[in-house]
Amino acid sequence: MRFLTTRRNSAVFISLAGMAAALLWSSPPVGAEPSPGSSHVKEAGDESAELMEALESYGEPRLSPNGTVQPGAYGAAWQHIKGMPVRSASYKEVTTQPFNSDALHFRDRSAANSGGGAGHSSGRVAAMAVDPGHPGVVYVGGADGGVFRSSDDGKTWTPIADHLPALSVGSLAVMPDGSLWLGTGEATTAYENYVGSGVYRLADPSRGTFTEADQVGGDELQSSSIHELRLDAEAGYVFAVTSRGVFRRPLNAGQTSAWQKVLAPCAGVGITGISCGTTEFYADIAGDLVVQPGSGGRSLVANVAWRSGASYNGFYYSNDAGLTWKLANPTGAINPKEIGNATFAYAGDGSKLYVVMESPALLNKGASTALAGVYVSPNGDIAGPYHQIATSSVLANSGSAMKRTEIGPGYQPGVQAWYDQSLGVDPSNPDHLYLGLEEVYETWDGGATWQTVGRYWNFGMSCFSYTPAQNTCDGNVMHSDQHALAFSDWSGRAPEVYVGNDGGAYARPIAQKTPGWRNLNASGTLRTLQYYSVGAGSLPSGGDAVWGGLQDNGVAMASPTGSTYTYTYPGTTTPVTENLNPNGEMTEPFGGDGGDQLVNPKNGCQTVGEYTDLTLQMTNNCGYTANDDGTPSAIVNIAPSDPTPRFIAPFAADSADTGYWVAGGEYVWANTKTWASTSGADWQKLYDTGAGRSITAIASQKRVAWAAWCGSCDAGSSFGRGIATDYGGDWHQLSLPGDFPNRYIQGLTIDPSDPTGATVYVTLSGFSRHWNEGPGAGYGHIWRTTDGGKTWTDVSGSDTAADSFPDAPANRLFVARDGSLTVASDLGVFVDDVKADGLGHWKRLGPADITSSANLPTSAAVYLSPSPDGGTLYIATHGRGIWSTPTP
Template sequence: MALSRQRRRGIRLAAAGAASLLVIAVGVAQAQTPSTAQHTVAGEDSGELMDSINSFDDQRLSPTASVLPGAYGAAWNHVLGIPVAGATYGEVTTQPFNSDSLHFRDRNASNSGSGAGFSAGRIAALATDPTHPGVVYAGAADGGVFRSSDDGATWTPIADGLPALSVGSLAVASDGALWLGTGEATTAYENYLGTGVYRLADPATGTFSRNDRVGGVELESTSIHELRFDYDAGYVYAVTSHGVYRRPVAATQTTAWQQVLAPCAGVGISGIACGTSSYYADIANDLAIQPGSHGLKLVANVAWRGGATYNGFYYSGDGGTTWQTANPQGAINPHDIGNATFAYAADGSRLYVVMESPTLLNKAAGGQSGYSALAGVFASGSGDINGPYAQVATSSALANTGSAMKKTEIGAGYQPGTQAWYDQSLAVDPANPRHVYLGLEEMYETWDGGATWQTTGRYWNLGMSCFSYTPAQNTCDGNVMHSDQHALAFSAWPGRAPEVYIGNDGGAYARPTSQTTGWRNLNASGTLRTLQFYSVGVGTLPTGGVAVWGGLQDNGVALSTPTGAKYTYTYPGTTTPVTENLNPSGQMSEPFGGDGGDQLVNPSNGCQTVGEYTNLAMSLTNDCGYTANDDGTPAAITDISPNDPNARFIAPFAADSADAGYWVAGGEFAYADTKTWQSTSGADWQKLADSGAGHSITAIASRNHVVWAAWCGDCNPSAAFARGIMTNYGGSWHQLTLPAAFPVRYVSGVTIDPSDPTGGTVYATVSGFSRHWNEGPGAGYGHVWKTTDGGATWSDVTGGDTAADAFPDAPANQLRIAPDGTLIVASDLGVFVDNVKANGLGHWSRLGTNLPVSAAVYLTPSPDGRQLYVATHGRGIWQTAMP
């Protein structure tokens, strides 16, 4: 979770919200929401990260966070049999994404110039191919697997044939096969779950297919944090959100995975009292095999970050058949073990551990701000899991190693390890047992076993004594990479210097293990295309082409324009128009920093946009966010936040579809702004209606000032979950009484039919899974609902419950209406259309088949209405002809 300058300067305070437990995007799992105290985390921006996760979780898990395994598989099988509407998608966001572009460095709203350079989306796993020099594999959060054959210079996707593009782990076996564990596991559950493990026999040239799955259905709907090979014992282990599994390496492809460690389930060990915490029990975070033990000695961390009775270190002396609970001695408190990562020296002489502290996590939940959640980094000098351990790093010590996260640099409340429940990676140089890489928010390195550390991958340069807004005066070294470290890998190719590879929320980086300054940015070519968009907006440029904007997870707001696109500005304080080149280098830019949310673009002027940071923190630019000078002046972006008390992390806003001079936005309150592009502050927003205390608007739309808004509250999946729709249709604001059949699930979208001049014909899209899979009361059926009488009555237009052309039973995210009346819906499994005129309501087709199966979350038409733009949360923005 990267801070933005506007966050750092205090323009906006994060809106703390209740946190939910699991996410389902391209997978499902049973889930339960523990107490809020177990989710609120140390540091305001660590809490903001949790809000970000919740923004995706809540709508997919409501109402009760209990979804039966098999929901995704059933939905995907339905997709495979649904009719196909001919369409071909083209990828839009193919230019390299330069987060440090010159002239997009507004000092209040941009991170540009902070030092991270080119960025991609989150990389959760990395592996190098020992038999093919220069071949590297990268696994993305919801973007699949990419292969580089030139040591990270360029990349190609190789897993687009799989039904799940969420990656948790990658490992190359001794026979050269690449093993893929699906289901991202950076926060145990709160990401996309997967469909098991796949094995690609010839990864240097091949691509994954559904036939490459190893085992049966036993690992469906899990997240797989690690795959570990134990050749001496003959096993491969999967470290999952439901414990540790194993199978013989040489077994037949269909041989099932066997669960060997699940303390709460009594597997591998007995006598662990887990109480009623079964829904978040047995989360395995890591497993390591002690070198020199002939594959018999294993250590595992099974722990829930907020604390649970089963939390601990477990060890086996027989290759994982039986397990014991460790009792670590020395500096580790055995009663405060949280999420942990292990790393053995290659000779087995030392065991390093980085660990999160549930106690510190929960202190923040109790209102004691400023805590890091890092328990510390520890070393067992004998390699024994029981220690004794010496503490070789603390949060405060790491802050004084050149870190940008020192209190005097970044401010209180965000010190190293504040997100240790999310950011964890640890690895020992195979050639040096005292050379260790540690990934938290930043990357740290020690050459003496932890006696001293250096920050070798800083959070950013902002606030550092070396930094200057004037590029020529900036003396910072190259030890900066994107924040939030998740993956580490080493290469050892003959005739080449060994390298270390880093995966984080901004992509991948590398450098020789002997190097101490600077990083090779593996995102620079723009071919590692894993950006996680929340939105897309498009507007024309006077010199031709369009400007494409979109809010991103942890990468601000992206702007894509044609190479050489120009725009004419009259800068504040001047009277002479100046024509500037928006894109001289063929790159995307990041005019707004931090996270990006919803996006509003003027279709007739692509340089006019409103971007959201988070929680309805809105900023406006009339000049593409372009600053005339290299140092980020004059200001190009204006804060127009309405300062709502309870906005969603990704809060909705839009222009009236019939009156471009009328904007609406939704937090707890519904707002209108009639100054639009002439707005100068949050005071230009006027309250229209209150959705209710504790409520948050999830979707909003307006046509001829008839406004519809859907809301949730409590939005956290729980027994208290509620949802509703309000409107001023008929002349006054009122809450609708929804029929009993209308699902009690998250309403993700409301769309007003332009063919009805009264504004009384509206479609509502509903997220989550139906009562087929959701055990909660009131889960209901259907994903697309329609009213023609202002909400007095509703009908389910999802289609027949067992019909081949029904809308898939998977989260629906947004609905658009094509000029000919065709309904278009973005979902977690792609884009689907209903040609109402030809087929009638409730008869759906899949719109094309070449869109990667990354959650499609947002749709917008081109300015001329002839093209449809689709934002995916893991594979960038795509376009196709408007149906």
């Protein structure tokens, strides 16, 4: 869900899932956000701007310094990993309980979204497909979580793609022969975010599991994002709608037959005469393609557009099954110059063509909506004339929680129309249409009237009350940010509509006109949560409280069923024993987006969670409120006031001094009150890294601190990075050697065996100069100093050795008690047994069989944190939850 008091809102955090491609990230300004019912109002465009900031926060590290990475980087790293030596280990999934974002007693009014109505949640769903040949079988694709199958119509789910080279999903399609086609590389932003490793075909998806051997085609779609896989059955083709244009291959072609690029205006493929200017970073981004029913498979319509506007933006059509294309000139209500990201939907009989369209002009000026409108061509012709059937204001007045009087003027329906888009027509009724933006809308009369049937939340609505018994809101609420739509039509069952969004999957009968949805996340088996961090602390009743920040799902706490905690509320003298987990569920004490996390290892109910941008919030009792209505407050804001923090800004406890914390934005901050903190005033400014700089990693040991920064942080010619420290007494910038990679510094780890704080490991993101274009990219991902930064050594290993660290983004490094090093990367976890092998000899940590169920899924591993007793290492993945393994 979203923001609450004084916090800023974001919809998504974007990963590259360990892969790289040529992209460009923009950096619009951001502003403050209010809580529902507060006296503050949002600035126009804040939500959209913060979403873009979220995209950058994961893209920039992997693309720095030059903003482009050649295709092939991901594949080369994966092949190297398969040939590495192995240190035997197995993994256990930790976050297996259902995740209840509406749990009672976790409804702090200043920091929680509990009570908003979304109910049980999972991570972002980017694609859905229904198996027409197997009643009850549904497939879901996670943004970086792979493919899940349900055989009981969404009651329970099973992962079926955990060990493909990429778990990023862009599209799913069931073909006439019953096979399931998977397009990797999520493309919800009409841009490459999680890029993929191509297309896969699973012959028997109702029972089988995807393997690398299921890949269709060659490497032509590697390192791209596949927005849609579309079948043209009558003409006999499958189309891949990608971030590099539209590709085609015969449906009956051999498995290894290459995909043929058939539409890429800037490249002059399929059409000539389109002037693209200097758009190489975001050229030929295809958003959608549909085949007109009744045309014998000959008539196709495609949207090719960059969200912020480009000369190639437009609707393209083909009358020869995609071999040649023309630029359409839509008439009527659509302005051809306003075309941005768009989604099409034909009526089942081809009589009508519906379009939802983003406006780059509105996006670029930071308007309260980026929605150009929803349109229909009543004769099904791509040229129109089009009639406008919905605007942002029409949708806002259809029962929306985003009406100005409910949420404020700055965030209106379609503010993220370049990101949130789905559209579907009832197969049996050409006037019955579902539209997904931030919310879900429905019309039964071709757009003459609309109803909001999937509200953003209940906050601010006249039906809402913090007192549960007085809350009269209906069930027309689901998690926000809609990305996927699918329909079922099984014999003997009522047809249903399925929707996927940033909080998982929901369904309801197509004929339903009463409020309510079936929550398909309730079992907890659709486990696609996207963590940014993990931390753990022991509970007095036994076991650990495991915490972590999540993409658009706040801060989650997992604890053993029946865990209790005794706490004396401020102003009282009688201790109260709280049942933290009576129902065997994970909870969401903090709402919005979660970020970095700090947990007291001796007390798992003491934690500091980050909303975003160094907005730090602390609880001393697990965020538990004594009353169901969210009172008294259990969470306090202790954020320092920093001008330029990263979207996910770093903070940490001193590894040897329990009375010292550090945090980083532009400034290095210290806090000596720690768990007794009451406000942001408890932080002291230690050092200014410099105007325009932002700290990317921070660490402290015995109050010797290190801070890495970027500035400018944009992946491009102005990118800069550095390291500052107070080792030796005074704060100073290090003079890094010429061979130290000019890439984003993702992590700093002070070696605990060196009490002086002079020995430090640096983990670097991105790819080496093998793949990163331009000078200065450098080799290696793990560097070490033993003299306070005077000299540095690359300890990644020999570049050509089988036991070198893979050339893939490295995220976090952990030093075990025996001195061995463990690193979480976008492509798994790796260990260097320093005592046995010396520095620079790395092993893959896991079972010998990389496809074993005992192995970590191939979702980006972004964070490492030890258990309180040190015997277990927790691993946060950005798409498959939290896992654990015995500490190496």
